[in-house]
Amino acid sequence: PKEVTDVICPFCGTLCDDLIITVSDDNKTILGVKNACAIGAEKFNHQRLPGRVKRPRMRQADGTYKEVTYDEAIDWTAKMLVKSRKTLMYGWASTSCQAMSIGHEIAEKCGGIVDNCATVCHGSSLIAIEDVGVPSCTLGEIKNRADCVIFWGCNPAHAHPRHMSRYSIFPRGFFTVKGHKGRKIYCVDCRYTDTAKCADKFIQVQQGFDYELLNAFRTAVRGEALPDTVGGVPKEKIYEIAESFKTARFGIIFFGMGLTHTMGRNHNIDIAINLTRDMNEYTKFAIMAMRGHWNVTGSGQVLGWQYGFPYAVDVSRRDQARHQTGETTSVDLLNRNEVEACFYIATDPGAHFPVDAMISSSRKPTVTIDPHINCTTEISDIHIPVAMVGVETGGCAYRMDNVPIETRKVVEPPEGMLTDEELLTKINKRVDELLAKG
Ligand code: SF4
Incomplete structure (x- = not known):
């Protein structure tokens, strides 16, 4: 066995970019994973999952699946895309930026709507950032400089387990040589989470009152009058914490779906960004979304360069790209039955979308491209397995702080299995042939 580092x-x-993977001498099997958290290690362990699907499967009339060749699956998918006047092309978070750009080319040719999982997580953050901008930084700056860390409506102890040890709470950096001891950690949440257990101060906000509490911090920072309590937090505590924010050398607000998915949505983020701006009158402060699904940030980047919108981009009118939350967002399109086919890649909407949206999806021609069986593959006409990006093939991915990182191939994919890039290139080519025939 040999070890692959970094x-x-x-x-x-x-x-995280410091994993050490032990692989077999023939480069086919992962034997061990070092440095990853439990969920990260599990991703690598899935590479040798017993019963892994290695060839495309097509659903039969009786609900069972029959193995088909890649060529048959590519032909069926290309025909579906060409026939449909409007196809929802959703997912992209677990694939590479290179694969995304090929997918967007197909969407332009066939009339698609390209959406990623920001549509059900940080879409409202992206709207707020488009509205008011964002004073942000890199995770490296946080490690090296931040002495005041605020987690608002997020729980990295569960969702990003090594975030706290690598960047936000525990590491020693250039100007943060005391590590955890030199930082003040705050956690604002409506419940006492495992992240709250690591905080110096837990601020329990009444559910749905994040906007009011953020507004109260803006007021307190300016030394203006507050009512006795805001969002269940006594004003004395708000004044005291606001004062400690002002005396920090470098502060960072990390926020999650506790802000984006509660009352106020993008307005919660607007005001959190404005609080960050206010804080820069006194000291250095930054704010960052805790992006969850691996390369969802990359999908927003690639869509951003190409069309100017980071998610839910409708290119079905060919001459222009449109985005309108509620109009071009996946769940709304499915609920209103406005797409004729579904093309899912590298994300599992069956596990996250509302049931009605997935019932609507299940009535349309559907292709799912994913290395594994998941909730969505089971309601698809075709499931096309592919190599795992970041394990069996490389490609570019963006970290939550918008830093692009070139990922590595660690082991060979199962024999004959295509990567996302190879598969999408072949589908694109078949689409060209079909369109040329007219
Ligand atoms: Fe992987 Fe995230 Fe865990 Fe790091 S924190 S090892 S990136 S799952």
């Missing part, structure tokens, strides 16, 4: 973890938006 491997990038392909699971969450932290993209």
